[in-house]
Amino acid sequence: MSSKGLFVSEAVLLGKSARTRARLMDAAAQLFARQGFEAVSVNEIARVAEVANGTFYVHFRDKDEIAGAVAFGIAQEVVRQLDEAMTDIDDAMERTSMATRRFIDLAGSEPDWGGALFRAVLTFQDLRESVIGYLRADLQRGVSQGVFTTEIDDVVIDTFVSMAMGALFGRLNGRFGPELGSRVAELQLRMLGVPARKAAKVAWREIPPLELHIRPLAKTWPVGRQP
Amino acid sequence: MSSKGLFVSEAVLLGKSARTRARLMDAAAQLFARQGFEAVSVNEIARVAEVANGTFYVHFRDKDEIAGAVAFGIAQEVVRQLDEAMTDIDDAMERTSMATRRFIDLAGSEPDWGGALFRAVLTFQDLRESVIGYLRADLQRGVSQGVFTTEIDDVVIDTFVSMAMGALFGRLNGRFGPELGSRVAELQLRMLGVPARKAAKVAWREIPPLELHIRPLAKTWPVGRQP
DNA sequence: ACAATATTTGACAAATATCCCATTTTTGGG
DNA sequence: CCCAAAAATGGGATATTTGTCAAATATTGT
Numbered sequence: 345m346s347s348k349g350l351f352v353s354e355a356v357l358l359g360k361s362a363r364t365r366a367r368l369m370d371a372a373a374q375l376f377a378r379q380g381f382e383a384v385s386v387n388e389i390a391r392v393a394e395v396a397n398g399t400f401y402v403h404f405r406d407k408d409e410i411a412g413a414v415a416f417g418i419a420q421e422v423v424r425q426l427d428e429a430m431t432d433i434d435d436a437m438e439r440t441s442m443a444t445r446r447f448i449d450l451a452g453s454e455p456d457w458g459g460a461l462f463r464a465v466l467t468f469q470d471l472r473e474s475v476i477g478y479l480r481a482d483l484q485r486g487v488s489q490g491v492f493t494t495e496i497d498d499v500v501i502d503t504f505v506s507m508a509m510g511a512l513f514g515r516l517n518g519r520f521g522p523e524l525g526s527r528v529a530e531l532q533l534r535m536l537g538v539p540a541r542k543a544a545k546v547a548w549r550e551i552p553p554l555e556l557h558i559r560p561l562a563k564t565w566p567v568g569r570q571p
Numbered sequence: 572m573s574s575k576g577l578f579v580s581e582a583v584l585l586g587k588s589a590r591t592r593a594r595l596m597d598a599a600a601q602l603f604a605r606q607g608f609e610a611v612s613v614n615e616i617a618r619v620a621e622v623a624n625g626t627f628y629v630h631f632r633d634k635d636e637i638a639g640a641v642a643f644g645i646a647q648e649v650v651r652q653l654d655e656a657m658t659d660i661d662d663a664m665e666r667t668s669m670a671t672r673r674f675i676d677l678a679g680s681e682p683d684w685g686g687a688l689f690r691a692v693l694t695f696q697d698l699r700e701s702v703i704g705y706l707r708a709d710l711q712r713g714v715s716q717g718v719f720t721t722e723i724d725d726v727v728i729d730t731f732v733s734m735a736m737g738a739l740f741g742r743l744n745g746r747f748g749p750e751l752g753s754r755v756a757e758l759q760l761r762m763l764g765v766p767a768r769k770a771a772k773v774a775w776r777e778i779p780p781l782e783l784h785i786r787p788l789a790k791t792w793p794v795g796r797q798p
Numbered sequence: 799a800c801a802a803t804a805t806t807t808g809a810c811a812a813a814t815a816t817c818c819c820a821t822t823t824t825t826g827g828g
Numbered sequence: 829c830c831c832a833a834a835a836a837t838g839g840g841a842t843a844t845t846t847g848t849c850a851a852a853t854a855t856t857g858t
Binding site: 379380381382383466469493494498499500502503505506507509510511513514517519520524527528531532534535537540 | 606607608609610693696720721725726727729730732733734736737738740741744746747751754755758759761762764767
Protein backbone atom coordinates (compact mmCIF):
# COMPACT_ATOMS: atom_id res chain seq x y z
CA MET A 345 0.00 0.00 0.00
CA SER A 346 2.33 2.69 1.24
CA SER A 347 5.00 3.39 -1.36
CA LYS A 348 7.87 5.46 -0.05
CA GLY A 349 7.36 9.14 0.42
CA LEU A 350 9.71 11.85 -0.71
CA PHE A 351 11.17 12.58 2.70
CA VAL A 352 12.11 8.93 3.08
CA SER A 353 13.64 8.90 -0.39
CA GLU A 354 15.72 11.85 0.64
CA ALA A 355 16.84 10.11 3.80
CA VAL A 356 17.61 6.57 2.60
CA LEU A 357 21.31 7.00 3.17
CA LEU A 358 21.01 8.63 6.54
CA GLY A 359 21.06 7.07 10.01
CA LYS A 360 18.13 5.23 11.47
CA SER A 361 16.90 8.18 13.47
CA ALA A 362 16.75 10.41 10.42
CA ARG A 363 14.94 7.72 8.47
CA THR A 364 12.29 7.29 11.11
CA ARG A 365 11.90 11.02 11.31
CA ALA A 366 11.39 11.07 7.56
CA ARG A 367 8.73 8.36 7.77
CA LEU A 368 6.85 10.47 10.26
CA MET A 369 7.13 13.51 8.04
CA ASP A 370 5.85 11.63 5.00
CA ALA A 371 2.92 10.34 6.98
CA ALA A 372 2.19 13.78 8.35
CA ALA A 373 2.40 15.39 4.92
CA GLN A 374 -0.01 12.85 3.49
CA LEU A 375 -2.50 13.28 6.31
CA PHE A 376 -2.26 17.07 6.42
CA ALA A 377 -2.85 17.17 2.69
CA ARG A 378 -5.87 14.91 2.80
CA GLN A 379 -7.55 16.03 6.01
CA GLY A 380 -6.11 19.38 6.98
CA PHE A 381 -3.77 20.10 9.83
CA GLU A 382 -6.33 20.26 12.62
CA ALA A 383 -8.07 17.04 11.76
CA VAL A 384 -4.94 14.94 12.15
CA SER A 385 -3.91 13.37 15.45
CA VAL A 386 -0.44 12.40 16.56
CA ASN A 387 -1.70 8.86 16.97
CA GLU A 388 -2.76 8.77 13.36
CA ILE A 389 0.55 10.07 12.11
CA ALA A 390 2.36 7.36 14.04
CA ARG A 391 -0.01 4.70 12.76
CA VAL A 392 0.43 5.69 9.12
CA ALA A 393 4.19 5.92 9.61
CA GLU A 394 4.04 2.43 11.10
CA VAL A 395 5.87 3.32 14.29
CA ALA A 396 4.76 3.16 17.89
CA ASN A 397 3.03 6.17 19.27
CA GLY A 398 5.86 6.94 21.70
CA THR A 399 8.29 7.15 18.81
CA PHE A 400 6.63 10.29 17.59
CA TYR A 401 7.62 12.16 20.72
CA VAL A 402 11.23 11.10 20.36
CA HIS A 403 11.39 13.11 17.16
CA PHE A 404 8.93 15.96 17.59
CA ARG A 405 7.61 17.86 20.56
CA ASP A 406 4.07 18.01 19.18
CA LYS A 407 1.97 18.34 16.07
CA ASP A 408 2.97 21.95 15.50
CA GLU A 409 6.59 21.05 15.38
CA ILE A 410 6.17 18.34 12.78
CA ALA A 411 3.91 20.61 10.77
CA GLY A 412 6.62 23.24 10.71
CA ALA A 413 9.24 20.71 9.70
CA VAL A 414 7.04 19.36 6.92
CA ALA A 415 6.17 22.79 5.60
CA PHE A 416 9.74 23.96 5.73
CA GLY A 417 11.04 20.79 4.12
CA ILE A 418 8.59 20.91 1.25
CA ALA A 419 9.09 24.60 0.67
CA GLN A 420 12.82 24.18 0.64
CA GLU A 421 12.72 21.40 -1.90
CA VAL A 422 10.26 23.17 -4.16
CA VAL A 423 12.35 26.33 -4.10
CA ARG A 424 15.44 24.32 -4.89
CA GLN A 425 13.78 22.76 -7.91
CA LEU A 426 12.38 26.07 -9.09
CA ASP A 427 15.73 27.80 -8.78
CA GLU A 428 17.37 25.01 -10.67
CA ALA A 429 14.85 25.23 -13.49
CA MET A 430 15.18 28.99 -13.77
CA THR A 431 18.91 29.59 -13.51
CA ASP A 432 19.37 30.27 -17.20
CA ILE A 433 16.24 32.30 -17.73
CA ASP A 434 16.53 36.07 -17.80
CA ASP A 435 13.16 37.14 -19.08
CA ALA A 436 10.80 38.04 -16.22
CA MET A 437 7.71 36.80 -18.06
CA GLU A 438 9.34 33.45 -18.59
CA ARG A 439 10.48 33.27 -15.00
CA THR A 440 7.19 34.11 -13.35
CA SER A 441 5.20 31.93 -15.66
CA MET A 442 7.59 29.05 -15.16
CA ALA A 443 7.31 29.41 -11.40
CA THR A 444 3.52 29.43 -11.51
CA ARG A 445 3.28 26.51 -13.89
CA ARG A 446 5.66 24.32 -11.95
CA PHE A 447 4.04 25.22 -8.68
CA ILE A 448 0.60 24.28 -9.94
CA ASP A 449 1.93 21.11 -11.50
CA LEU A 450 2.92 19.96 -8.03
CA ALA A 451 -0.74 19.07 -7.57
CA GLY A 452 -0.47 16.62 -10.41
CA SER A 453 2.90 15.09 -9.74
CA GLU A 454 2.96 15.08 -5.94
CA PRO A 455 -0.51 15.72 -4.62
CA ASP A 456 0.43 15.02 -1.03
CA TRP A 457 3.15 17.61 -1.10
CA GLY A 458 0.98 20.00 -3.01
CA GLY A 459 -1.86 19.60 -0.56
CA ALA A 460 0.39 19.91 2.46
CA LEU A 461 2.00 23.01 1.02
CA PHE A 462 -1.36 24.55 0.31
CA ARG A 463 -2.53 24.01 3.87
CA ALA A 464 0.77 25.21 5.24
CA VAL A 465 0.63 28.50 3.39
CA LEU A 466 -2.77 29.10 4.93
CA THR A 467 -1.58 28.16 8.39
CA PHE A 468 1.84 29.78 8.63
CA GLN A 469 1.77 33.40 7.61
CA ASP A 470 5.56 33.40 7.66
CA LEU A 471 5.53 30.98 4.80
CA ARG A 472 3.28 33.13 2.68
CA GLU A 473 5.56 36.04 3.35
CA SER A 474 8.57 34.04 2.26
CA VAL A 475 6.80 33.25 -0.98
CA ILE A 476 6.06 36.92 -1.49
CA GLY A 477 9.67 37.77 -0.87
CA TYR A 478 10.75 35.09 -3.28
CA LEU A 479 8.62 36.50 -6.08
CA ARG A 480 9.28 40.17 -5.53
CA ALA A 481 12.59 40.24 -7.36
CA ASP A 482 11.21 38.55 -10.46
CA LEU A 483 8.14 40.73 -10.62
CA GLN A 484 10.21 43.86 -10.23
CA ARG A 485 12.55 42.63 -12.87
CA GLY A 486 9.58 42.60 -15.21
CA VAL A 487 8.97 46.24 -14.53
CA SER A 488 12.62 47.06 -15.15
CA GLN A 489 12.50 45.14 -18.38
CA GLY A 490 9.48 47.18 -19.39
CA VAL A 491 7.17 44.19 -19.84
CA PHE A 492 5.05 44.60 -16.71
CA THR A 493 3.23 47.88 -16.60
CA THR A 494 1.64 47.37 -13.19
CA GLU A 495 3.59 48.77 -10.29
CA ILE A 496 4.69 45.97 -7.98
CA ASP A 497 3.82 46.11 -4.30
CA ASP A 498 2.64 43.68 -1.64
CA VAL A 499 -0.94 43.69 -2.84
CA VAL A 500 0.02 42.79 -6.37
CA ILE A 501 2.37 40.05 -5.25
CA ASP A 502 -0.14 38.68 -2.79
CA THR A 503 -2.79 38.56 -5.46
CA PHE A 504 -0.38 36.88 -7.83
CA VAL A 505 0.20 34.24 -5.16
CA SER A 506 -3.53 33.84 -4.52
CA MET A 507 -4.07 33.03 -8.16
CA ALA A 508 -1.45 30.32 -8.08
CA MET A 509 -2.71 28.97 -4.76
CA GLY A 510 -6.28 28.85 -5.93
CA ALA A 511 -5.19 26.99 -9.02
CA LEU A 512 -3.19 24.51 -6.99
CA PHE A 513 -6.31 23.92 -4.97
CA GLY A 514 -8.51 23.48 -8.01
CA ARG A 515 -6.08 21.03 -9.48
CA LEU A 516 -5.83 19.10 -6.24
CA ASN A 517 -9.59 18.72 -6.21
CA GLY A 518 -9.61 17.44 -9.74
CA ARG A 519 -11.66 20.33 -11.05
CA PHE A 520 -9.05 21.15 -13.68
CA GLY A 521 -6.50 19.34 -15.79
CA PRO A 522 -2.83 19.72 -16.67
CA GLU A 523 -3.34 22.77 -18.83
CA LEU A 524 -4.35 24.81 -15.79
CA GLY A 525 -0.82 26.03 -15.11
CA SER A 526 -0.56 27.73 -18.48
CA ARG A 527 -4.06 29.11 -18.27
CA VAL A 528 -3.40 30.78 -14.96
CA ALA A 529 0.09 31.96 -15.87
CA GLU A 530 -1.47 33.66 -18.86
CA LEU A 531 -4.04 35.40 -16.70
CA GLN A 532 -1.31 36.54 -14.35
CA LEU A 533 0.67 38.07 -17.18
CA ARG A 534 -2.40 39.89 -18.43
CA MET A 535 -3.01 41.22 -14.96
CA LEU A 536 0.52 42.54 -14.94
CA GLY A 537 -0.06 44.42 -18.17
CA VAL A 538 1.38 42.06 -20.75
CA PRO A 539 -0.55 42.24 -24.04
CA ALA A 540 -2.83 39.24 -24.57
CA ARG A 541 -1.01 37.90 -27.61
CA LYS A 542 2.34 38.02 -25.89
CA ALA A 543 1.01 36.56 -22.64
CA ALA A 544 -0.43 33.57 -24.45
CA LYS A 545 2.78 32.97 -26.32
CA VAL A 546 4.91 32.92 -23.18
CA ALA A 547 2.52 31.00 -20.94
CA TRP A 548 2.05 28.16 -23.39
CA ARG A 549 5.65 27.64 -24.31
CA GLU A 550 6.76 24.07 -23.77
CA ILE A 551 8.66 23.46 -20.58
CA PRO A 552 10.40 20.32 -19.40
CA PRO A 553 8.17 18.39 -17.04
CA LEU A 554 8.72 18.95 -13.35
CA GLU A 555 10.31 16.01 -11.68
CA LEU A 556 11.13 16.19 -8.05
CA HIS A 557 13.76 13.54 -8.17
CA ILE A 558 15.17 13.59 -4.73
CA ARG A 559 18.89 13.39 -4.27
CA PRO A 560 19.64 11.49 -1.09
CA LEU A 561 21.55 13.45 1.49
CA ALA A 562 25.00 12.29 2.53
CA LYS A 563 25.28 10.06 5.52
CA THR A 564 25.63 11.68 8.92
CA TRP A 565 26.29 10.20 12.33
CA PRO A 566 24.69 10.61 15.67
CA VAL A 567 26.05 13.54 17.63
CA GLY A 568 29.00 12.79 19.87
CA ARG A 569 29.89 9.67 17.94
CA GLN A 570 32.12 10.62 15.05
CA PRO A 571 33.84 7.68 13.39
CA MET B 572 -18.04 39.85 26.75
CA SER B 573 -20.17 38.17 24.12
CA SER B 574 -22.11 40.77 22.14
CA LYS B 575 -24.88 39.31 20.04
CA GLY B 576 -23.99 37.59 16.83
CA LEU B 577 -25.73 38.11 13.54
CA PHE B 578 -27.69 34.88 13.61
CA VAL B 579 -29.14 35.82 16.98
CA SER B 580 -30.00 39.30 15.71
CA GLU B 581 -31.83 37.65 12.90
CA ALA B 582 -33.74 35.42 15.28
CA VAL B 583 -34.71 37.79 18.10
CA LEU B 584 -38.37 37.62 17.24
CA LEU B 585 -38.49 33.89 16.73
CA GLY B 586 -39.38 31.17 19.21
CA LYS B 587 -37.01 30.01 21.88
CA SER B 588 -35.83 27.00 19.96
CA ALA B 589 -34.84 29.11 16.98
CA ARG B 590 -33.04 31.57 19.23
CA THR B 591 -31.00 28.86 20.89
CA ARG B 592 -30.19 27.43 17.51
CA ALA B 593 -28.99 30.84 16.44
CA ARG B 594 -26.77 31.19 19.51
CA LEU B 595 -25.16 27.90 18.61
CA MET B 596 -24.64 29.04 15.04
CA ASP B 597 -23.05 32.30 16.12
CA ALA B 598 -20.72 30.47 18.45
CA ALA B 599 -19.84 27.98 15.74
CA ALA B 600 -19.19 30.70 13.17
CA GLN B 601 -16.89 32.52 15.55
CA LEU B 602 -14.95 29.40 16.42
CA PHE B 603 -14.73 28.11 12.85
CA ALA B 604 -13.44 31.51 11.76
CA ARG B 605 -10.78 31.69 14.44
CA GLN B 606 -9.62 28.09 14.64
CA GLY B 607 -10.78 26.28 11.54
CA PHE B 608 -13.51 23.69 11.29
CA GLU B 609 -11.58 20.66 12.45
CA ALA B 610 -10.07 22.29 15.51
CA VAL B 611 -13.46 23.05 17.03
CA SER B 612 -15.28 20.61 19.30
CA VAL B 613 -18.99 20.36 19.93
CA ASN B 614 -18.27 20.95 23.61
CA GLU B 615 -16.56 24.21 22.83
CA ILE B 616 -19.40 25.43 20.64
CA ALA B 617 -21.86 24.73 23.44
CA ARG B 618 -19.64 26.48 25.96
CA VAL B 619 -19.26 29.62 23.86
CA ALA B 620 -22.98 29.62 23.14
CA GLU B 621 -23.55 29.32 26.88
CA VAL B 622 -25.80 26.32 26.67
CA ALA B 623 -25.42 22.85 28.14
CA ASN B 624 -23.58 20.33 26.07
CA GLY B 625 -26.66 18.18 25.52
CA THR B 626 -28.51 21.14 24.06
CA PHE B 627 -26.31 21.04 21.02
CA TYR B 628 -27.68 17.66 20.04
CA VAL B 629 -31.23 18.88 20.34
CA HIS B 630 -30.53 21.21 17.42
CA PHE B 631 -27.87 19.55 15.30
CA ARG B 632 -26.88 15.97 14.62
CA ASP B 633 -23.16 16.74 14.66
CA LYS B 634 -20.50 19.25 13.78
CA ASP B 635 -20.92 18.75 10.06
CA GLU B 636 -24.55 19.64 10.25
CA ILE B 637 -24.00 22.90 12.07
CA ALA B 638 -21.12 23.75 9.75
CA GLY B 639 -23.41 23.31 6.78
CA ALA B 640 -26.08 25.45 8.39
CA VAL B 641 -23.59 28.19 9.22
CA ALA B 642 -22.04 28.19 5.77
CA PHE B 643 -25.41 28.20 4.06
CA GLY B 644 -26.77 30.89 6.33
CA ILE B 645 -23.84 33.21 5.80
CA ALA B 646 -23.74 32.64 2.07
CA GLN B 647 -27.44 33.32 1.79
CA GLU B 648 -27.22 36.58 3.69
CA VAL B 649 -24.17 37.78 1.79
CA VAL B 650 -25.82 37.00 -1.53
CA ARG B 651 -28.95 38.81 -0.44
CA GLN B 652 -26.97 41.92 0.44
CA LEU B 653 -24.97 41.79 -2.77
CA ASP B 654 -28.06 41.39 -4.89
CA GLU B 655 -29.68 44.27 -3.12
CA ALA B 656 -26.69 46.53 -3.69
CA MET B 657 -26.48 45.63 -7.36
CA THR B 658 -30.09 45.67 -8.51
CA ASP B 659 -29.78 48.98 -10.32
CA ILE B 660 -26.36 48.44 -11.81
CA ASP B 661 -26.13 47.35 -15.43
CA ASP B 662 -22.49 47.80 -16.21
CA ALA B 663 -20.58 44.52 -15.81
CA MET B 664 -17.41 46.23 -14.63
CA GLU B 665 -19.32 48.01 -11.93
CA ARG B 666 -21.11 44.84 -10.92
CA THR B 667 -18.09 42.59 -10.65
CA SER B 668 -16.01 45.18 -8.90
CA MET B 669 -18.81 45.94 -6.49
CA ALA B 670 -19.17 42.25 -5.68
CA THR B 671 -15.45 41.85 -5.06
CA ARG B 672 -15.17 44.97 -2.94
CA ARG B 673 -18.13 44.16 -0.75
CA PHE B 674 -17.01 40.59 -0.37
CA ILE B 675 -13.55 41.63 0.76
CA ASP B 676 -15.00 44.26 3.07
CA LEU B 677 -16.72 41.48 4.98
CA ALA B 678 -13.36 40.86 6.59
CA GLY B 679 -13.42 44.34 8.02
CA SER B 680 -17.03 44.62 9.07
CA GLU B 681 -17.78 41.07 10.18
CA PRO B 682 -14.54 39.16 10.57
CA ASP B 683 -16.20 36.13 12.11
CA TRP B 684 -18.51 35.75 9.18
CA GLY B 685 -15.72 36.50 6.76
CA GLY B 686 -13.48 33.94 8.35
CA ALA B 687 -16.17 31.31 8.54
CA LEU B 688 -17.09 31.89 4.92
CA PHE B 689 -13.47 31.62 3.86
CA ARG B 690 -13.06 28.29 5.61
CA ALA B 691 -16.37 27.08 4.28
CA VAL B 692 -15.45 27.76 0.68
CA LEU B 693 -12.34 25.66 1.16
CA THR B 694 -14.26 22.87 2.85
CA PHE B 695 -17.41 22.61 0.80
CA GLN B 696 -16.68 22.41 -2.89
CA ASP B 697 -20.38 22.86 -3.57
CA LEU B 698 -20.16 26.31 -2.12
CA ARG B 699 -17.30 27.32 -4.37
CA GLU B 700 -19.25 26.07 -7.32
CA SER B 701 -22.25 28.13 -6.29
CA VAL B 702 -20.04 31.19 -6.18
CA ILE B 703 -18.74 30.40 -9.63
CA GLY B 704 -22.26 30.02 -10.90
CA TYR B 705 -23.25 33.27 -9.30
CA LEU B 706 -20.48 35.19 -11.05
CA ARG B 707 -20.73 33.62 -14.46
CA ALA B 708 -23.62 35.75 -15.65
CA ASP B 709 -21.94 39.01 -14.72
CA LEU B 710 -18.64 38.08 -16.27
CA GLN B 711 -20.30 36.98 -19.45
CA ARG B 712 -22.29 40.16 -19.49
CA GLY B 713 -18.98 41.98 -19.59
CA VAL B 714 -18.02 40.10 -22.72
CA SER B 715 -21.36 40.91 -24.32
CA GLN B 716 -20.91 44.54 -23.44
CA GLY B 717 -17.53 44.45 -25.10
CA VAL B 718 -15.59 45.52 -22.01
CA PHE B 719 -14.02 42.17 -21.09
CA THR B 720 -11.84 40.80 -23.84
CA THR B 721 -10.97 37.55 -22.08
CA GLU B 722 -13.19 34.64 -22.92
CA ILE B 723 -15.06 33.50 -19.80
CA ASP B 724 -14.85 29.89 -18.71
CA ASP B 725 -14.50 28.00 -15.46
CA VAL B 726 -10.78 28.65 -15.18
CA VAL B 727 -11.21 32.38 -15.50
CA ILE B 728 -14.06 32.50 -13.03
CA ASP B 729 -12.23 30.28 -10.58
CA THR B 730 -9.18 32.49 -10.78
CA PHE B 731 -11.32 35.55 -10.30
CA VAL B 732 -12.72 33.94 -7.16
CA SER B 733 -9.26 32.98 -5.93
CA MET B 734 -8.17 36.59 -6.13
CA ALA B 735 -11.09 37.71 -4.01
CA MET B 736 -10.65 34.85 -1.56
CA GLY B 737 -6.96 35.52 -1.15
CA ALA B 738 -7.72 39.16 -0.49
CA LEU B 739 -10.37 38.29 2.07
CA PHE B 740 -7.76 36.17 3.77
CA GLY B 741 -5.13 38.88 3.69
CA ARG B 742 -7.55 41.36 5.14
CA LEU B 743 -8.63 38.93 7.86
CA ASN B 744 -5.02 38.53 8.89
CA GLY B 745 -4.53 42.25 9.08
CA ARG B 746 -1.92 42.29 6.34
CA PHE B 747 -3.87 44.85 4.33
CA GLY B 748 -6.21 47.74 5.00
CA PRO B 749 -9.60 48.93 3.73
CA GLU B 750 -8.29 49.93 0.32
CA LEU B 751 -7.61 46.30 -0.55
CA GLY B 752 -11.01 45.75 -2.13
CA SER B 753 -10.42 48.42 -4.75
CA ARG B 754 -6.89 47.33 -5.37
CA VAL B 755 -7.91 43.77 -6.10
CA ALA B 756 -10.99 44.71 -8.07
CA GLU B 757 -8.71 46.80 -10.28
CA LEU B 758 -6.37 43.88 -10.83
CA GLN B 759 -9.30 41.65 -11.71
CA LEU B 760 -10.52 44.10 -14.31
CA ARG B 761 -7.06 44.29 -15.84
CA MET B 762 -6.91 40.55 -15.97
CA LEU B 763 -10.19 40.57 -17.87
CA GLY B 764 -8.79 42.93 -20.46
CA VAL B 765 -10.03 46.29 -19.25
CA PRO B 766 -7.53 49.08 -20.01
CA ALA B 767 -5.61 50.23 -16.95
CA ARG B 768 -7.04 53.72 -16.91
CA LYS B 769 -10.59 52.51 -17.10
CA ALA B 770 -10.08 49.76 -14.54
CA ALA B 771 -8.73 52.20 -12.01
CA LYS B 772 -11.60 54.55 -12.54
CA VAL B 773 -14.24 51.90 -11.97
CA ALA B 774 -12.58 50.10 -9.09
CA TRP B 775 -12.04 53.24 -7.05
CA ARG B 776 -15.46 54.72 -7.47
CA GLU B 777 -17.10 55.48 -4.14
CA ILE B 778 -19.60 52.94 -2.98
CA PRO B 779 -21.92 53.05 -0.01
CA PRO B 780 -20.39 51.11 2.90
CA LEU B 781 -21.55 47.56 3.34
CA GLU B 782 -23.75 47.15 6.32
CA LEU B 783 -25.22 43.78 7.04
CA HIS B 784 -28.11 45.10 9.01
CA ILE B 785 -30.11 42.07 9.74
CA ARG B 786 -33.84 42.18 9.41
CA PRO B 787 -35.41 39.92 12.03
CA LEU B 788 -37.50 37.13 10.65
CA ALA B 789 -41.20 36.97 11.46
CA LYS B 790 -42.24 35.02 14.50
CA THR B 791 -43.09 31.37 14.12
CA TRP B 792 -44.56 28.94 16.59
CA PRO B 793 -43.68 25.47 17.64
CA VAL B 794 -45.17 22.80 15.45
CA GLY B 795 -48.61 21.56 16.51
CA ARG B 796 -49.25 24.61 18.67
CA GLN B 797 -50.79 27.33 16.55
CA PRO B 798 -52.36 30.15 18.62
C1' DA C 799 31.01 -11.33 20.37
C1' DC C 800 30.73 -7.57 23.60
C1' DA C 801 29.69 -3.34 25.57
C1' DA C 802 28.13 1.12 25.07
C1' DT C 803 25.04 3.97 23.07
C1' DA C 804 21.07 5.03 20.22
C1' DT C 805 16.47 4.06 19.14
C1' DT C 806 12.02 2.16 19.52
C1' DT C 807 8.33 0.26 22.04
C1' DG C 808 3.75 -0.09 24.23
C1' DA C 809 1.20 0.39 28.42
C1' DC C 810 -0.79 3.94 31.06
C1' DA C 811 -2.60 8.25 33.46
C1' DA C 812 -4.85 12.30 32.59
C1' DA C 813 -7.41 15.13 29.71
C1' DT C 814 -10.87 15.81 26.40
C1' DA C 815 -14.57 14.38 23.08
C1' DT C 816 -18.92 12.31 21.59
C1' DC C 817 -23.47 11.17 22.15
C1' DC C 818 -27.48 9.66 24.93
C1' DC C 819 -31.36 10.17 27.96
C1' DA C 820 -33.88 10.53 32.42
C1' DT C 821 -34.96 14.56 34.74
C1' DT C 822 -35.78 19.55 35.42
C1' DT C 823 -37.06 24.02 33.79
C1' DT C 824 -39.51 27.10 30.78
C1' DT C 825 -43.32 28.53 28.07
C1' DG C 826 -47.88 30.04 27.06
C1' DG C 827 -52.95 28.93 26.49
C1' DG C 828 -57.02 28.44 29.17
C1' DC D 829 -52.72 29.75 38.65
C1' DC D 830 -52.29 25.25 36.48
C1' DC D 831 -51.06 22.01 33.10
C1' DA D 832 -49.15 19.84 29.05
C1' DA D 833 -45.92 20.46 25.52
C1' DA D 834 -41.43 22.21 24.41
C1' DA D 835 -36.86 23.02 25.49
C1' DA D 836 -32.81 22.67 28.12
C1' DT D 837 -29.97 20.35 31.39
C1' DG D 838 -26.00 17.83 33.05
C1' DG D 839 -24.36 13.37 34.53
C1' DG D 840 -22.35 9.44 32.62
C1' DA D 841 -20.86 5.48 29.44
C1' DT D 842 -17.63 5.05 25.92
C1' DA D 843 -13.92 6.43 22.94
C1' DT D 844 -10.02 9.02 21.59
C1' DT D 845 -5.94 11.84 22.33
C1' DT D 846 -1.87 13.51 24.47
C1' DG D 847 2.43 12.98 26.48
C1' DT D 848 5.61 10.13 29.63
C1' DC D 849 8.65 6.53 30.88
C1' DA D 850 10.87 2.15 32.21
C1' DA D 851 11.96 -1.61 29.55
C1' DA D 852 13.17 -3.92 25.21
C1' DT D 853 15.60 -3.92 20.94
C1' DA D 854 18.89 -2.43 17.42
C1' DT D 855 23.31 -0.58 15.92
C1' DT D 856 28.17 0.02 15.78
C1' DG D 857 33.15 0.42 17.05
C1' DT D 858 36.46 -2.49 18.84
